[in-house]
Amino acid sequence: MRRQRLFLVGLLSPVTLYLGFFFFGPLLIIGVFSFLEPGLYGGVEWNFYHWNYGRIFGWADGVIEWYEPIYLTILFRSMLMAVFTVIACLVVVYPVAFWVSRLPERMQLFFMFLITLPFFTSLIIRLYAWLVILKPSGVINDLLLALGLIAAPLDMLFTRFAVVLGMVYVMIPFMFLPVYGSIERLDRSLIEASGDLGARGWQTFLKVVLPQTLPGIAGGSVLVFIPSVGNFIIPDVLGGAKGLMIGNLVEQQFLDARNWPFGAALSMVIMAVVLTVMLIYATKVVRAGQQVGDA
Amino acid sequence: MMKKFRPGVVALTIYSIVFFGFIYLPLAIVVIYSFNSNPIDMASWQSFTLDWYRGLFGLKDVDPSLGSSAIYVESTDQLLKSLRNSLIVATVTTIISTTIGTATAVAMGRYRFGLRNTYQGVMMLPMMMPDIVLGIGLLIFFITLGFKLSLLTIIIGHCTFLSSYVFIIVQARMAALDPILEEASADLGANEWVTFRKVLLPQLSPGVLGGAMLAFIISMDDLVITYFIAGTDSTTLPMFIFSMIRRGVKPEINAIATLLILASLVIAAIGLYLRTRRVE
Numbered sequence: 001m002r003r004q005r006l007f008l009v010g011l012l013s014p015v016t017l018y019l020g021f022f023f024f025g026p027l028l029i030i031g032v033f034s035f036l037e038p039g040l041y042g043g044v045e046w047n048f049y050h051w052n053y054g055r056i057f058g059w060a061d062g063v064i065e066w067y068e069p070i071y072l073t074i075l076f077r078s079m080l081m082a083v084f085t086v087i088a089c090l091v092v093v094y095p096v097a098f099w100v101s102r103l104p105e106r107m108q109l110f111f112m113f114l115i116t117l118p119f120f121t122s123l124i125i126r127l128y129a130w131l132v133i134l135k136p137s138g139v140i141n142d143l144l145l146a147l148g149l150i151a152a153p154l155d156m157l158f159t160r161f162a163v164v165l166g167m168v169y170v171m172i173p174f175m176f177l178p179v180y181g182s183i184e185r186l187d188r189s190l191i192e193a194s195g196d197l198g199a200r201g202w203q204t205f206l207k208v209v210l211p212q213t214l215p216g217i218a219g220g221s222v223l224v225f226i227p228s229v230g231n232f233i234i235p236d237v238l239g240g241a242k243g244l245m246i247g248n249l250v251e252q253q254f255l256d257a258r259n260w261p262f263g264a265a266l267s268m269v270i271m272a273v274v275l276t277v278m279l280i281y282a283t284k285v286v287r288a289g290q291q292v293g294d295a
Numbered sequence: 296m297m298k299k300f301r302p303g304v305v306a307l308t309i310y311s312i313v314f315f316g317f318i319y320l321p322l323a324i325v326v327i328y329s330f331n332s333n334p335i336d337m338a339s340w341q342s343f344t345l346d347w348y349r350g351l352f353g354l355k356d357v358d359p360s361l362g363s364s365a366i367y368v369e370s371t372d373q374l375l376k377s378l379r380n381s382l383i384v385a386t387v388t389t390i391i392s393t394t395i396g397t398a399t400a401v402a403m404g405r406y407r408f409g410l411r412n413t414y415q416g417v418m419m420l421p422m423m424m425p426d427i428v429l430g431i432g433l434l435i436f437f438i439t440l441g442f443k444l445s446l447l448t449i450i451i452g453h454c455t456f457l458s459s460y461v462f463i464i465v466q467a468r469m470a471a472l473d474p475i476l477e478e479a480s481a482d483l484g485a486n487e488w489v490t491f492r493k494v495l496l497p498q499l500s501p502g503v504l505g506g507a508m509l510a511f512i513i514s515m516d517d518l519v520i521t522y523f524i525a526g527t528d529s530t531t532l533p534m535f536i537f538s539m540i541r542r543g544v545k546p547e548i549n550a551i552a553t554l555l556i557l558a559s560l561v562i563a564a565i566g567l568y569l570r571t572r573r574v575e
Binding site: 003004007008010011012014015018019022023025026027029030033092095096098099100102111113114115117118120121122123124125126127128129130131132133135137138139142169172201226227229230231232233236237247250251254260263264267270271274278 | 310315317322336338396398399401408414420421425426429433434436439451454455458486515516518519533537540548549563567
């Protein structure tokens with residue numbers, strides 16, 4: 001018994017020490033920094049300073065710091081773009097997941113492999129591919145010009161559309177796997193019963209298929225939303241000035257403006273958004289799933 | 296009954312083919328571009344060339360007919376150095392995170408203890424934390440504690456979230472194992488360590504290997520966290536490519552991209568082969 005206990009401590013101490021120091025340490029220090037006064041030349045003064053949040057949320061009075069509504073605007077825009085990404089991923093992926101689930105098992109494995117394969121290709125390369133495609137002299141514009149459908153190249157690059165497109169492209173596996181998982185577990189006899197009882201295809205879909213796959217949809221949505229909302233690489237490569245997201249603001253505070261406390265406050269806001277989403281998922285969706293399981 | 300659904304099935308199939316086109320065409324385009332000799336407009340095909348690949352490795356002499364702008368990658372040395380940095384980081388990260396993740400998964404899978412649920416939740420956190428938050432958190436942490444930003448800080452940063460990835464994969468494997476062999480081993484008088492080493496670990500090895508491969512790939516590819524905690528002389532490959540792209544699209548990037556796509560295909564194929572071989 002003593003030996004078992006000792007062995008357990010041995011197994012758990014690496015992770016406890018490591019995460020305690022290098023994960024919770026950084027999180028704690030972001031929280032602390034977000035309440036410190038920015039120094040004149042990029043450092044910090046160790047005074048309590050709530051104006052970092054005042055600049056974002058509106059109680060900065062214009063004497064010490066200024067309230068700029070642009071930060072909230074960009075925060076909401078980022079959340080909106082993340083929501084668009086979630087919806088687009090879902091709409092794109094759902095029919096494919098359905099199609100794959102009807103294939104013979106070996107084929108299913110093959111197509112699952114095809115969908116996850118790009119995930120193993122460098123992220124920056126995948127974004128670069130879209131940069132090449134969307135640019136004014138890129139594939140799409142050349143094609144449309146050659147077909148005579150447009151007179152001048154379309155401005156697709158450096159727009160919010162390009163950012164959402166890039167995020168959808170990158171996040172597809174995160175939506176596909178949970179949705180596919182729930183579609184595969186569908187009770188087929190219920191679909192047949194619904195058809196036999198005279199329901200039309202779309203009625204069966206709305207009343208039978210969709211509710212049963214809701215847990216997969218919710219899981220996929222969380223997995224797509226979280227990396228989307230705080231993203232800064234994708235808006236950096238594809239978004240330009242118009243596609244700026246909250247992650248880019250944080251990066252600027254750290255690497256250009258050198259106002260670390262304000263950057264820390266902005267990333268606390270991102271963290272709050274993410275934790276809220278996770279909390280909603282954990283309390284609402286997981287509990288609802290358990291109730292369905294009980295019934 | 297079946298006839299009624301036919302048009303739907305056809306439409307679904309066509310849609311799915313378009314979907315896989317959407318996933319793979321962008322990568323295919325980059326591969327094709329990498330062999331196009333047109334230095335100004337890569338979208339219009341001129342002729343087949345390997346010049347961009349030669350340029351990448353400093354083998355290309357300046358060909359005046361192409362114009363000097365199209366010839367070289369900034370510096371072949373820098374490219375190779377960033378590749379070397381990435382390989383060092385990914386290798387060390389894989390070893391550390393696989394050890395931590397596997398130990399945790401074994402503890403969670405074989406013991407009941409008070410804080411078990413807490414540990415389970417905490418292991419999810421680093422994966423769900425937005426990269427940028429973890430990245431700047433680590434940056435402030437390292438600077439405040441007086442760490443010098445280097446390959447070491449990158450490795451430390453990568454292990455914080457990759458231990459969790461390994462944990463998830465090994466835990467899944469753990470759940471599929473029958474504890475009866477370990478019980479037998481204990482009944483026969485083996486202590487915890489011997490049972491772990493001789494009975495549990497061999498059965499776990501596909502999961503451990505899978506977790507290690509995932510950790511290696513993600514570590515090689517990580518850009519956001521690395522971006523904040525890399526020092527000036529510890530540029531990794533994704534950072535090198537990122538800064539090249541920021542300075543403008545150049546034909547050589549297509550060549551690097553093609554090589555990376557090829558490398559990831561090879562790694563994925565090896566992974567698939569190992570997995571099917573284990574099953575048999």
